[in-house]
Amino acid sequence: MIDALLSALPHVFAPANLFAVALGTVAGLVVGALPGLTVTTGIAILIPLTFGVDPLFALGMMAGMYNGGSYGGAIPAILLRIPGTPASVATVLDGYALTRQGKTAYALQVAVASGVIGSALSALALILFAPGLASMSLFFGPAEYFWMALLGLATVTSLLGDDFIKGIIAAIVGLLIGTVGLDISTGDERYTFGILELTEGLDLVVLLTALFAFPPLIHMLEQPISAGMPGHLLKLKRQGSVLAQWRTFLPVWLRSSVIGIIVGVLPGAGGSMSCYLAYNDAKRHDSDPDSYGKGNPKGVAASEAGNGADNAASLIPALTLGIPGSGIAAVILGGLLVQGLRPGPQLFQDYPDIVYGFMLQMLLSALLLAVVGGLTATRLFGQVLRLPTILLVPVIMLFITVGVYAVNNTLFDLYLFFAIGVVAYFLEKLDYPSAPIILGVILGPIAETQLHLALTISGGNTLALVSSPLSIILVLLTLFIFVTPYWRFRRKLRPA
Template sequence: MIDALVSALPHVLAPANLFAVLLGTVAGLVVGALPGLTVTTGIAILIPLTFGLDPLFALGMMAGMYNGGSYGGAIPAILMRVPGTPASVATILDGYEMTKRGQAAYALQVAVVSGVIGSVLSAISLILFAPPLVKLSLLFGPAEFFWVAVLGLATVSSLLGEDLIKGLIAALIGLAIGTIGQDISTGVERFTFDLLPLADGLDIVVLLTGLFAIPPVMQMIEEALKVGMSGDLLKLRRQGSVLSKWREFMPIWLRSSVIGIVIGILPGAGGSMSCFLAYNDAKRISKNPESFGKGNPEGVAASEAGNGADNAASLIPALTLGIPGSGVAAVILGGLLVHGLRPGPQLFRDHPDVIYGFMLQMLLSAFLLALVGGLAATRIFGQALRLPRIMLAPIIMLFVAVGVYAVNNSMFDLYMLLGIGLVAYVLEKLDYPSAPIVLGVILGPLAESQLRLALTISGGNAVAIASSPISMILIALTLFVLVAPLWRAWQDSRKAATA
């Protein structure tokens, strides 16, 4: 592992790739700071723009946007009481109260330092834990990879949404989309409706962009907000140094980072859960828990450290097993496939410079966040909040359309983009999660090919694909993931009936 990291370091430090990480971090700050846009949306817009570029350059931009967007969401949360990203909701509780007391600059400083510490520790965990997990995955055969795909679908479907049924339906939609194109064994076309552009399946770039970039834009149009943020709130002055109080914050940073890393590794849990769990933990151990929600900077520190620590950690199962730990990781998984990089042991074997370089870029972008995400940068990028959302919508749509068209120079892709975007908007209104759809498209073909291969090896013996110890463990985990939400719902209904 050390040799691979040393070998990848010169590629990461190449001027072009350094610029990519810096550009991604700056773009992530802006995307995260704009209410209505999320890191998921930003990376979905970014993927078609990086098509054809060097993989490490593209991944560097994604790494920068991931870490930059995580902190960027804290800017409107603290200044406006509007979460820039779903994961910054807990930051509002104390951040906005500090703003009302005239401590906006200090709250933003606490947020960026906490986010940097969480992101750095998360990137270190990615570098330490991903290679051993790859060695474990080498023990997997076709049958085990089939059950890994099933577990990934079950886990993400149940955790990325409050309704298990809707999560499963979303995953089934993704599985159906994944069957479009030529059959992997016979070459027979499936569900192409005699349309030549669909012979190779639905383009992953079009799908990702339509699912995650179009709905937020349509929501902006629907709200038609013509007034941006007041410039008075952006007149920030330096208000002390959080680093001078590092002894007070260090226990919170460490505990919250550990929570974020653990939640990130769990497939499907995501940043929203990590920031709330970290916030609740800080409140629980605080000597003054009653001060939380009333402008306690420890609440901001816990939320942002937990949020930052979730980032790289969510890529650990994504890169090694193809099971993303969050919605953003799911989109990055799609970005890897766009550049011809399939997650799993073969990724670490065939493209070590790229994958270890990406890990180092996650660490580098965390440090860059400290440089570009300081108070001066916050003032500059915060100005984007003054732009009315009704003006942002056509600008974003222009970038999306140009990026998608540039992939294949095809008007058909633009028509598909519009169709997928409209369907995704309706599904979002009905509270269907989008990430399971992406996972269905990615994991569906994998499950199908591995199942067929396992049955071929076993001579058609279906029992054989579930007989190995690893397969049994994966089946048990899948059943637990599916049954646990139903059990909790039954327990809640019983309590409600007896109350």
């Protein structure tokens, strides 16, 4: 592993790739700070724009946007009591209270320092644990990969979204979309309806962008804001020093980071859960729990450290097993596939410079956040918040349209993008989660391919699918994850 990391260092510190990380971090800060946009949306917009470029350049921008967006959501949370991202909801509780006390700059310092530490520790966990997990997956055969794909579908489907049935339906929709194109075993066309462009299936870039970028823009048009943030809120003056108080914050940072890393590894949990769990843990261990929600800086530190620690950790199962730990990781997983990189042990063997370089870029972007998230940089890049969102929507839509068209240089992709985008918008209105759809598209073909391969090797013997102890364990885990939310769903239906 050390040799692979040393080999990847020159690629990571190449000027173009360094610029990509810096640009992604700045873009993530802006996207995260704009209410209505999320990091998931930002990365979905980014994927078509990076199509065809060097993989480390594209992944560097994604890494920067991931970590930068995590902190960006704290800016409106602290300044305006509006969480920029779902994962910054807990930051509002004490962050805005500090602003009302005249300690805005101090609250932002606490947020960025905590986010840097959480993100850096999460990146270190990714570097330390992902290669080992990838080595373990070398023992997987076709049957094990089939059950692993089903396990990924089960975990994300049951944990994302409040409605178990809607999660199941969303995953089924994704599985059906994944079957469009030529059958892998017979070569027959499936659900192409005689359209030549669909014989290779739906383009993943178009699908990702339509599912995660189109609906938020329509929501922004539904509630147009004709005035941006007041300029005086960005006139920040330095207050105190968080680093001088590191002994006070250190226990909170460490505990919250551990919580964020654990939650990140669990498929489907996501940053919203990690920030709340970290916040509650800090409150429980504090000698003055009643001060939380009234301007206690440890509340901001816990929320942002837990939020940042979730980032790289959610990529551990994504890079090694193809099972993302969050919705954002699912989009990044799609970005990897767009670059021709399939998660699993072969990724670490065939493309060590890229995969280890990406992990180092996650660490580098976390450290770079300390510079980009400083008060001077926040004042500079935060000026975009003064723009009314009604002006941002057409600009963002222009970038998306150009990016989608540039993938294959065909108008069919644009028609497909708008058609899927409209459907995705109504699905979101009906509270159907988008992440299970994209996971169905990604994991469905993997499950189908591995099932076909396993049955071919065994001569059609279905018992070969459960012939190894590892397969049996994966089957039991899949059943447990499916049954648990269904049992909770049944309990809700019972009369009181």
